[in-house]
Structure formats: C-alpha cells, structure tokens
Amino acid sequence: FxxxxxxxxxxxxxxxxxxxxxxxxxxxxxxxxxxxxxxxxxxxxxxxxxxxxxxxxxxxxxxxxxxxxxxxxxxxxxxxxxxxxxxxxxxxxxxxxxxxxYSADIAVEEMMVKLQQTYPDRRADLLKCLRIDLSWRMHKVLLPTTCERI
Structure with a gap:
C-alpha cells in the first residue's frame, strides 16, 4: 500500500x-x-x-x-x-x-464451536493451514519465535 x-x-x-x-x-x-x-x-x-x-x-x-x-x-x-x-x-x-x-479469556476452540458444528471439514483445513493451536487464548498475544505468552 x-x-x-x-x-x-x-x-x-x-x-x-x-x-x-x-x-x-x-x-x-x-x-x-x-x-x-x-x-x-x-x-x-x-x-x-x-x-x-x-x-x-x-x-x-x-x-x-x-x-x-x-x-x-x-x-x-x-x-x-x-x-x-x-x-x-x-x-x-x-x-x-x-x-x-476486548479482554475475553476464551480458548480458540470455543470461538470455533459453530464452525465445528456446521463445517467440520473446513475447520480442520483452517486448523492445519493456519497452524492454529486450539488451546490458544483470545486475550493473549503469542511471541512467534518462542510461543511464550506475554
């Protein structure tokens, strides 16, 4: 841009x-x-x-x-x-x-419940493609090199 x-x-x-x-x-x-x-x-x-x-x-x-x-x-x-x-x-x-x-302390897995119910194959593809860990918390930022929470 x-x-x-x-x-x-x-x-x-x-x-x-x-x-x-x-x-x-x-x-x-x-x-x-x-x-x-x-x-x-x-x-x-x-x-x-x-x-x-x-x-x-x-x-x-x-x-x-x-x-x-x-x-x-x-x-x-x-x-x-x-x-x-x-x-x-x-x-x-x-x-x-x-x-x-925005400080909701919820896991990524909880955010994807509707996607899991409606489109389980799509959810699986997204998890694999984007390398998403379902235990990640929505209110935390992860450091990309060490995956330590800050």
Missing part, C-alpha cells in the same frame, strides 16, 4: 456528513509467505483494511500494487485475490464503543 486513505462516505440530503478517514497515510509492504498479525482496538480500521485487501472496499486515495499493477482497478488480478469472510451476507453484529477493551 502506498499513501492509502479510506473513509466511509455518508450523505444526508445531498450533503457530505462523513467523518474523517478511518485509514490515513497507510504505507505497508507484504511479502509472499509472510504471516501478519493485525491487532488494534475497536474502530481502529482492522476490518476496513482487510476488506480493502480483499477488494470489497476501494480506497479514497492512494494505491495498492500487486506485481506493480493497481490491484484495485486492474481486473486481470481478480483471480489472484481471495477474501474469506462471513460478512458478505446477512449476519448479526454486536457493537462496542471504540474505547471498550
């Missing part, structure tokens, strides 16, 4: 009542094979960034190049981009204020 900016556009009676940018002056490089941990509080822009990477949202300004090509506008790249998410359809959404701390 280079100088990427995104804001949700909202109008009322033809007047722009949008707030400021959710993401501003974002400059990031991703490399093949990297694993990236995206961490931030509610409203920090994590989901927005993932939706941009997946092609669901276009930036207000800036660009994202994939192989020196504009990933947002070059349709030849569509078959090289995939976004797996459950929010393409209807779903219930909970809301917490931007200042609310």
């Amino acid at each position: 280079e100088n990427l900016e995104f804001k949700y556009v909202e109008t009322y009676a033809g007047i722009d009542i949008s707030g400021g940018p959710i993401l501003k002056n974002l400059n990031v490089q991703f490399h093949a094979g990297q694993r990236i941990l995206l961490v931030g509080g509610n409203g920090a822009g994590k989901s927005t960034l993932l939706k941009m990477i997946g092609g669901k949202h276009l930036p207000t300004s800036g660009c994202w190049e994939l192989g020196h090509r504009d990933s947002f506008r070059d349709t030849m790249l569509n078959n090289q981009r995939t976004m797996a998410t459950s929010d393409w359809g209807n779903r219930s959404v909970a809301f917490a204020s931007h200042s609310a701390a």
Whole structure:
C-alpha cells in the first residue's frame, strides 16, 4: 500500500456528513509467505483494511500494487485475490464503543464451536493451514519465535 486513505462516505440530503478517514497515510509492504498479525482496538480500521485487501472496499486515495499493477482497478488480478469472510451476507453484529477493551479469556476452540458444528471439514483445513493451536487464548498475544505468552 502506498499513501492509502479510506473513509466511509455518508450523505444526508445531498450533503457530505462523513467523518474523517478511518485509514490515513497507510504505507505497508507484504511479502509472499509472510504471516501478519493485525491487532488494534475497536474502530481502529482492522476490518476496513482487510476488506480493502480483499477488494470489497476501494480506497479514497492512494494505491495498492500487486506485481506493480493497481490491484484495485486492474481486473486481470481478480483471480489472484481471495477474501474469506462471513460478512458478505446477512449476519448479526454486536457493537462496542471504540474505547471498550476486548479482554475475553476464551480458548480458540470455543470461538470455533459453530464452525465445528456446521463445517467440520473446513475447520480442520483452517486448523492445519493456519497452524492454529486450539488451546490458544483470545486475550493473549503469542511471541512467534518462542510461543511464550506475554
């Protein structure tokens, strides 16, 4: 990403009542094979960034190049981009204020109960592909080299 900016556009009676940018002056490089941990509080822009990477949202300004090509506008790249998410359809959404701390002490296994019941094969594939340990706790960050909890 280079100088990427995104804001949700909202109008009322033809007047722009949008707030400021959710993401501003974002400059990031991703490399093949990297694993990236995206961490931030509610409203920090994590989901927005993932939706941009997946092609669901276009930036207000800036660009994202994939192989020196504009990933947002070059349709030849569509078959090289995939976004797996459950929010393409209807779903219930909970809301917490931007200042609310997320500190639920639950195991990854508990978070995946519905996935296990509905799509056991998909769950197994995700566990293997992402090397997920079901005992990991959602309120802890693991150091990638030693797997010690901090």
